[in-house]
Amino acid sequence: MDKTLDLKYTYTEKKDTRSGFGDGLLEAGRKNPNVVGLCADLIGSLKMGAFQKEFPERFFQVGIAEANMIGLAAGMTIGGKIPFTGTFANFSTGRVYDQIRQSVAYSDKNVKICASHAGLTLGEDGATHQILEDVGMMKMLPHMTVINPCDYNQTKAATMAIAEFEGPVYLRFGRPSWPIFTPADQKFEIGKAWHMIEGTDVTIFATGHLVWEAVVAEAMLREEGISAEVINIHTIKPLDEAAIIASVKKTGCAVSAEEHQLNGGLGDSIAQTLIRNNPAPLEYVGVNDSFGESGTPTELLEKYGLNAENIVKAAKKAIARK
Amino acid sequence: MDKQPLAQLTKISSQVRRDILRMVHAVQSGHPGASLGCTEFFVALYFNQMKHDSNFNMNGAGEDLFFLSNGHISPVWYSVLARSGYFPAEELKTFRKLNSRLQGHPATEENLPGIRIASGSLGQGLSAAIGAAQAKKIDKDDSTVYVLMGDGEQQEGQVWEACMYAAHHKVDNLIATIDFNRQQIDGPTKDVMDLKDLKAKWEAFGWEVIETFKGNDMEAVLEGLEKAKSLTGKGKPVLNLLHTEMGYGVDFMVGTHKWHGIAPSDEQLENALGQLEETLGDY
Numbered sequence: 337m338d339k340t341l342d343l344k345y346t347y348t349e350k351k352d353t354r355s356g357f358g359d360g361l362l363e364a365g366r367k368n369p370n371v372v373g374l375c376a377d378l379i380g381s382l383k384m385g386a387f388q389k390e391f392p393e394r395f396f397q398v399g400i401a402e403a404n405m406i407g408l409a410a411g412m413t414i415g416g417k418i419p420f421t422g423t424f425a426n427f428s429t430g431r432v433y434d435q436i437r438q439s440v441a442y443s444d445k446n447v448k449i450c451a452s453h454a455g456l457t458l459g460e461d462g463a464t465h466q467i468l469e470d471v472g473m474m475k476m477l478p479h480m481t482v483i484n485p486c487d488y489n490q491t492k493a494a495t496m497a498i499a500e501f502e503g504p505v506y507l508r509f510g511r512p513s514w515p516i517f518t519p520a521d522q523k524f525e526i527g528k529a530w531h532m533i534e535g536t537d538v539t540i541f542a543t544g545h546l547v548w549e550a551v552v553a554e555a556m557l558r559e560e561g562i563s564a565e566v567i568n569i570h571t572i573k574p575l576d577e578a579a580i581i582a583s584v585k586k587t588g589c590a591v592s593a594e595e596h597q598l599n600g601g602l603g604d605s606i607a608q609t610l611i612r613n614n615p616a617p618l619e620y621v622g623v624n625d626s627f628g629e630s631g632t633p634t635e636l637l638e639k640y641g642l643n644a645e646n647i648v649k650a651a652k653k654a655i656a657r658k
Numbered sequence: 659m660d661k662q663p664l665a666q667l668t669k670i671s672s673q674v675r676r677d678i679l680r681m682v683h684a685v686q687s688g689h690p691g692a693s694l695g696c697t698e699f700f701v702a703l704y705f706n707q708m709k710h711d712s713n714f715n716m717n718g719a720g721e722d723l724f725f726l727s728n729g730h731i732s733p734v735w736y737s738v739l740a741r742s743g744y745f746p747a748e749e750l751k752t753f754r755k756l757n758s759r760l761q762g763h764p765a766t767e768e769n770l771p772g773i774r775i776a777s778g779s780l781g782q783g784l785s786a787a788i789g790a791a792q793a794k795k796i797d798k799d800d801s802t803v804y805v806l807m808g809d810g811e812q813q814e815g816q817v818w819e820a821c822m823y824a825a826h827h828k829v830d831n832l833i834a835t836i837d838f839n840r841q842q843i844d845g846p847t848k849d850v851m852d853l854k855d856l857k858a859k860w861e862a863f864g865w866e867v868i869e870t871f872k873g874n875d876m877e878a879v880l881e882g883l884e885k886a887k888s889l890t891g892k893g894k895p896v897l898n899l900l901h902t903e904m905g906y907g908v909d910f911m912v913g914t915h916k917w918h919g920i921a922p923s924d925e926q927l928e929n930a931l932g933q934l935e936e937t938l939g940d941y
Binding site for chain 1: 716717718719723725765766767774775776777778779781782783784785786787788789790791792793794796797799815816819820822823826827
């Protein structure tokens with residue numbers, strides 16, 4: 337279906353965003369000798385093997401002990417290190433929430449919590465691993481920056497950018513092979529929303545894998561004569577409120593799209609911004625208070641209402657409410 | 659700070675105990691029991707054992723570092739930090755009060771000199787100390803990292819994750835101490851959740867374990883810390899099992915969990931202070 341649409345962004349290659357993390361970490365490690373890596377028995381899954389091989393003295397295998405990993409990382413910052421922890425998103429957040437809260441966020445430590453296999457699209461492993469609450473948990477923590485890039489290139493750029501940023505960061509990415517539609521040489525600006533497509537009738541605010549779905553949705557809406565603006569919210573916290581307000585002032589309504597629970601996700605943050613500054617109709621695309629299940633990424637996005645067709649429906653609904 | 663001799667350390671301990679009691683009394687909250695029990699240990703570390711600079715710098719390069727995992731015994735730490743010059747002793751008056759840098763549990767948020775990470779939620783300090791010790795190894799900094807945990811805290815799973823890790827990674831620039839007073843909030847540890855043979859457990863995990871049987875005897879505490887130091891750098895992390903008495907130094911507080919987290923009344927304070935010489939001047 338993508339092929340027949342006149343897409344504003346296209347791709348020739350697909351790759352997993354976790355590989356963008358692995359490659360970005362290697363480059364960050366080459367640039368800065370203080371960058372260190374920690375992993376809880378998932379080096380292959382997190383694509384941290386290249387970093388481990390090149391910098392064995394700066395890489396720490398922690399075993400299946402995520403709570404300890406977060407504490408170790410917090411302690412390493414005290415010697416001026418910049419630790420990147422790697423495990424699945426579920427074990428990076430829910431499992432270690434109190435360790436992150438006290439040892440990292442409250443203590444304001446320069447730890448980069450790097451989380452793969454986030455959301456439904458990890459697929460067949462099912463709901464135990466498909467965390468859909470992580471963004472909410474992380475964005476509630478004072479001092480924490482929350483980033484959810486959309487493809488391989490953006491994840492790589494984000495990984496390198498957070499190495500140069502002082503403060504705790506939650507970096508969320510995923511497992512599936514996904515279109516690479518953003519440029520390799522992009523500059524990643526933390527906290528700065530990216531206007532990917534200009535439009536006038538509705539704004540689609542998307543994050544993570546669903547930015548691609550938003551790009552597809554824009555083309556589908558355009559075929560029906562609807563002009564959609566697509567904004568890539570790679571940084572969920574701090575949120576680029578000025579960009580959100582300016583866009584919705586122009587378009588008059590919005591859709592949020594994320595691979596996360598509606599409760600506590602990007603949509604909630606956008607709603608809060610709009611209510612305070614520029615009330616306007618907002619429709620949500622996300623998981624509606626349920627756990628996931630086993631399946632392929634495509635099947636899951638369809639069943640749980642997270643694909644381009646759902647964004648199109650939500651956009652029309654938002655426009656109708658203007 | 660220069661190494662203080664034994665007689666002076668004993669004097670400082672008496673003042674620290676007065677500080678602890680007066681702080682907790684003033685705000686009618688806090689944890690005097692294990693603060694009193696660990697006084698010799700803290701005084702020995704900060705006034706004799708550790709190489710440290712009271713002109714505080716977070717990274718502590720070239721310095722020995724101390725981490726308090728059982729953060730509820732903040733009164734003893736705050737007193738020792740103040741008395742060793744990290745901040746004015748006068749500030750102890752603000753303990754647990756609004757707008758204070760001396761939070762109920764130690765924190766970095768208010769930038770209190772001497773504190774490197776927040777603690778209070780138990781089980782986390784050993785991991786942080788190991789991380790700091792490994793950072794020192796990367797930097798070829800041969801200083802030592804110290805951490806204190808409670809014995810009740812040994813019930814937290816994260817402690818054993820960290821315990822296993824430190825031995826596997828040969829973190830031998832680390833001296834962990836357990837305040838082995840056999841008490842926790844709900845009663846004796848053997849009733850709440852029996853710790854069984856802690857020494858055997860830590861040894862089985864691959865640590866070098868020493869025991870300091872008289873944890874409220876300054877000479878014994880110093881001897882234990884010296885011995886622990888001599889065992890560093892040999893491929894194993896070191897554990898110091900420090901036998902203390904909760905509430906030590908005040909006759910009606912000693913040896914019971916009842917003073918874990920309650921404050922003395924006016925009358926009790928007067929009685930307690932009568933048992934402790936004012937050696938450095940009350941704040």
